[in-house]
């Protein structure tokens with residue numbers, strides 16, 4: 061998978077949450093879910109409707125998708141709240157003063173051809189927002205997705221779709237699960253390893269969507285420095301590697317069997333020293349004829365079909381312990397592993413012996429073929 065998570069990790073740690081999703085990326089993902097939206101209430105709960113392309117996507121496609129309702133709420137902590145109406149190329153402030161920035165919500169139950177040009181497009185959405193039917197209303201609180209009024213809106217929703225703050229991803233997903241909501245959201249690839257997230261993946265309560273090409277996203281950015289190499293920099297964007305869509309809506313790719321062409325041999329697929337499983341270093345090379353436990357890289361999740369394989373666990377940290385992984389390294393083994401990889405930490409790693417050298421793979425998910 062992508063190798064440079066610097067920017068996204070920074071988002072998690074320094075709460076750099078202000079970058080915005082491009083319409084093209086939303087379209088590319090959501091085209092796979094069309095059948096899920098008919099008659100549904102969609103809630104975008106981290107979205108300033110005047111800024112968010114999620115709002116724009118659902119408003120323009122309201123009739124095409126057959127939505128029942130679209131709700132968007134925005135957060136008072138957002139530096140853009142109430143200041144820009146960039147979707148429509150103008151600027152407006154709702155409230156007495158520009159400094160009187162308050163979060164608001166928009167609820168839409170229909171989008172009509174208001175300008176009578178024979179089509180429903182962004183101009184009609186703009187007219188709707190300026191009419192009584194579509195006018196934004198102020199929230200009482202700060203628009204935090206965890207606030208009482210936003211939770212009331214969440215209860216009303218069928219599907220939540222957004223790019224939430226990465227710094228609050230664990231809490232964000234926990235709330236969706238607690239309220240038993242369907243969702244399509246963007247998150248950091250590292251979230252796969254969170255002890256709060258991985259069990260949801262293992263238990264088939266959350267999986268990967270179709271994703272960004274090479275797991276790299278370009279997000280609209282006016283706040284942060286873009287660390288991308290100049291050849292990869294796009295003006296007005298921040299390049300974010302290790303980014304993916306997470307969902308619990310059924311998608312076709314989840315039912316496609318991986319075509320496996322390699323046969324098992326003990327030479328090619330060595331067992332770990334401290335766990336009864338073979339090491340498979342590339343997802344495409346999962347042997348087609350091995351019935352025991354296998355350790356595979358995270359890329360497996362892109363191809364995971366729950367009818368073909370069962371996920372047993374993650375071979376690291378407390379999640380590793382819960383599947384019986386015990387490192388119990390001697391000082392000698394520890395220094396051998398550290399010599400091989402200076403950033404090596406104890407943390408219950410899985411490791412193997414390759415020609416007398418102990419090796420810890422980057423990350424391994426333990427899987428088993430289903431009969």
Ligand SMILES: C[S@@+](CC[C@H](N)C(=O)[O-])C[C@H]1O[C@@H](n2cnc3c(N)ncnc32)[C@H](O)[C@@H]1O
Nearest residue numbers: 077079080081106135138203204205223224225
């Ligand atoms: C990564 S940005 C994405 C914005 C928008 N969803 C999009 O995709 O363009 C995350 C957004 O979540 C907002 N946010 C941060 N903390 C929040 C909270 N506690 N509740 C709701 N929104 C929050 C931020 O202000 C920011 O605008």
